[in-house]
Amino acid sequence: MDRIRNGWFSEISNLWPGQCFSLEVKKVLCVDKSDYQDILVFESKNNGITLVLDGIIQCTEKDEFSYQEMIAFLPLCVHPNPEKVLIVGGGDGGVAREVDKHPLVKEIVQVEIDEKVVAASKKYIPFMSEGFNSPKLTLKICDGFEFMKNHISEFDVIITDSSDPIGPAVNLFTESYFRLLKGALRPNGIICSQGGSMWSELDQLKQTLENCKKHFRTVQYATSSVPSYPDGQIGYVLAALDEGVDLRKPHYRFTEAQIDELKLRYYNDDVHGAAFVLPNFIRRVICNQ
Known part of the structure; x- marks a missing residue:
C-alpha cells in the first residue's frame, strides 16, 4: 500500500532505475503477504484489474x-x-x-x-x-x-x-x-x-x-x-x-x-x-x- 500515493500506484524498482510506470487506482481489492512476496490487486482506471507482486506489475486486464x-x-x-x-x-x-x-x-x-x-x-x-x-x-x-x-x-x-x-x-x-x-x-x-x-x-x-x-x-x-x-x-x-x-x-x-x-x-x-x-x-x- 505504500506504493499508492494520492490515488496512483507507481512501479518503482532498482531493475529499471530512474523511471517508473504509474496507474490511477479506482479500488484496492487485495493486500496480502505470502512467505515469498507481497501481493497487491487493485482495479485501475484505464487498465482494469491489476496484479502486483513485490511492487512489480505482473498483469493488467487491458493488455x-x-x-x-x-x-x-x-x-x-x-x-x-x-x-x-x-x-x-x-x-x-x-x-x-x-x-x-x-x-x-x-x-x-x-x-x-x-x-x-x-x-x-x-x-x-x-x-x-x-x-x-x-x-x-x-x-x-x-x-x-x-x-x-x-x-x-x-x-x-x-x-x-x-x-x-x-x-x-x-x-x-x-x-x-x-x-x-x-x-x-x-x-x-x-x-x-x-x-x-x-x-x-x-x-x-x-x-x-x-x-x-x-x-x-x-x-x-x-x-x-x-x-x-x-x-x-x-x-x-x-x-x-x-x-x-x-x-x-x-x-x-x-x-x-x-x-x-x-x-x-x-x-x-x-x-x-x-x-x-x-x-x-x-x-x-x-x-x-
Missing part, C-alpha cells in the same frame, strides 16, 4: 493477453507435437488458459511455489485464472527446481512464466535452472522463458541468454508489445534441444476460424515471425551480429 499468448504459442507452435507441457510459475492462470487452447496439447502440469498468488488470482482475476479450470491441467504447489529434479525426460515443451529476476524468481534465470529444463525435456524439446526488457534489462538479458546457450543448441530472443510492462515491451528466451531448429517458423498454424474460435487477440503466424526481428543494437549485443 495481459499479449504476454500470455506469446509465451505460450511461440514454443507450442514451433514444436511438431507438444502433447505434454510443463508451466513453471504462472500463478495467475493466464498461461494455462492459453496452453489449453492448443489442439495438440493433451496434458498440462503446472508448478507454482506461492499458493497465495493462485488464491488471489482465482478470487480477483477470473478472466485469467480460468486457466486453472482446464481438464488437461494438474496444478502442483511446489518448487519448480525440486519438481524438475524428479521428472526427467518427461515434457515436450516447458514454459517458464516468472516474475522479474528479483525475490523468489531470481533463480529462474540461472545456468543451473536451464540445466534442469534440459533434463526435464523429451527429445526435440522446446522451452520458452520470460526474458525481460531489451531497453532496461539488457545486461540481465545477455546473461540469461548466455546461461541458456550453455545447455541448448538453438537459442533465440523474441519480443512483444505489452504497454503496462517496463518500456512497453517484454522479451522471450526460446530454445531447442536440437541444432538447426528454426524457432521463427511455426510448425502448427492456426486458421482464421481457429483464431476467432479460440479468441486469440495477439498471436498469429505473421506476429510469430516478426517477434524475432530485432533492432541492430540488440543484435550486436546478444546475437554477436
Whole structure:
C-alpha cells in the first residue's frame, strides 16, 4: 500500500532505475503477504484489474493477453507435437488458459511455489485464472527446481512464466535452472522463458541468454508489445534441444476460424515471425551480429 500515493500506484524498482510506470487506482481489492512476496490487486482506471507482486506489475486486464499468448504459442507452435507441457510459475492462470487452447496439447502440469498468488488470482482475476479450470491441467504447489529434479525426460515443451529476476524468481534465470529444463525435456524439446526488457534489462538479458546457450543448441530472443510492462515491451528466451531448429517458423498454424474460435487477440503466424526481428543494437549485443 505504500506504493499508492494520492490515488496512483507507481512501479518503482532498482531493475529499471530512474523511471517508473504509474496507474490511477479506482479500488484496492487485495493486500496480502505470502512467505515469498507481497501481493497487491487493485482495479485501475484505464487498465482494469491489476496484479502486483513485490511492487512489480505482473498483469493488467487491458493488455495481459499479449504476454500470455506469446509465451505460450511461440514454443507450442514451433514444436511438431507438444502433447505434454510443463508451466513453471504462472500463478495467475493466464498461461494455462492459453496452453489449453492448443489442439495438440493433451496434458498440462503446472508448478507454482506461492499458493497465495493462485488464491488471489482465482478470487480477483477470473478472466485469467480460468486457466486453472482446464481438464488437461494438474496444478502442483511446489518448487519448480525440486519438481524438475524428479521428472526427467518427461515434457515436450516447458514454459517458464516468472516474475522479474528479483525475490523468489531470481533463480529462474540461472545456468543451473536451464540445466534442469534440459533434463526435464523429451527429445526435440522446446522451452520458452520470460526474458525481460531489451531497453532496461539488457545486461540481465545477455546473461540469461548466455546461461541458456550453455545447455541448448538453438537459442533465440523474441519480443512483444505489452504497454503496462517496463518500456512497453517484454522479451522471450526460446530454445531447442536440437541444432538447426528454426524457432521463427511455426510448425502448427492456426486458421482464421481457429483464431476467432479460440479468441486469440495477439498471436498469429505473421506476429510469430516478426517477434524475432530485432533492432541492430540488440543484435550486436546478444546475437554477436
